[in-house]
Amino acid sequence: MSIWGKILGGAAGFAIGGPLGALVGVAAGYAVDRGVQGGLTGGLLGLCGPADGTKSVAFTIGVIALSAKMARADGVVKRVEVDTFNRLFRVPPDELPNVGRVFDLARKDTHGFEEYATQIAALFEDRHAVLEELLDSLLMIAEADDELHETEVDYLRQVAHIFGFADADFERILAGHHIAGTSDDTDPYGVLGVSRRASDEEIKAAHRRLVREHHPDKLIAQGLPQEFVDLATQKVAAINAAYDRIEKERGRG
Numbered sequence: 001m002s003i004w005g006k007i008l009g010g011a012a013g014f015a016i017g018g019p020l021g022a023l024v025g026v027a028a029g030y031a032v033d034r035g036v037q038g039g040l041t042g043g044l045l046g047l048c049g050p051a052d053g054t055k056s057v058a059f060t061i062g063v064i065a066l067s068a069k070m071a072r073a074d075g076v077v078k079r080v081e082v083d084t085f086n087r088l089f090r091v092p093p094d095e096l097p098n099v100g101r102v103f104d105l106a107r108k109d110t111h112g113f114e115e116y117a118t119q120i121a122a123l124f125e126d127r128h129a130v131l132e133e134l135l136d137s138l139l140m141i142a143e144a145d146d147e148l149h150e151t152e153v154d155y156l157r158q159v160a161h162i163f164g165f166a167d168a169d170f171e172r173i174l175a176g177h178h179i180a181g182t183s184d185d186t187d188p189y190g191v192l193g194v195s196r197r198a199s200d201e202e203i204k205a206a207h208r209r210l211v212r213e214h215h216p217d218k219l220i221a222q223g224l225p226q227e228f229v230d231l232a233t234q235k236v237a238a239i240n241a242a243y244d245r246i247e248k249e250r251g252r253g
Contacts, residue, residue, distance in 0.1 A: 023105060066113060069113035121162055129232075156170075203243070215236060216229045
């Protein structure tokens, strides 16, 4: 069964439990009342493989819920942000209304974003890279209008803390999303999470660690769908580009 079939069928909600499961249940009830049929056949085929489909549903619903709460914190839902979500997750046109319904339900429900983030953190506590990919996805959605608002940054910083990221980790993740102009505006040291005073060996070690953590092959082995493998590929490219810039600045490129 597809992700949206599981969500609108409601059974996954019982397996997930907590606020995410409750949101799945409400979405399923909404679908039944209106005769909506789930049937997402492309993308998001399973975060953790067929044997662990409930985590795939939890992750998908979690991204929607946290995106919805971020939009609420910003005070406005912009079409370009919705379009970015749909592009990142390759939502087929006939499923767009279903995504919109879940988004609206999450934006209006009484659960705070902290509850959603805490449940996601518990579900993926042993998959740090997965949580970072989720933060990257939220940042891409936030910056879709070519402006990263302070309220959005503050919101995502709180989500990052719940996920177990220190301030330094969040600043490193954020450094790859500065969009004031061209990619040259990005601080390569910030992308690697090191000081400009760091030694060559420290910089090399940081580069190797980040590439190892986010290598697409590792995420494929963890069962991530192609959407997140693509994000990881982009992230590794940015990490390598930052390292190359530092090498050139230090006269070794």
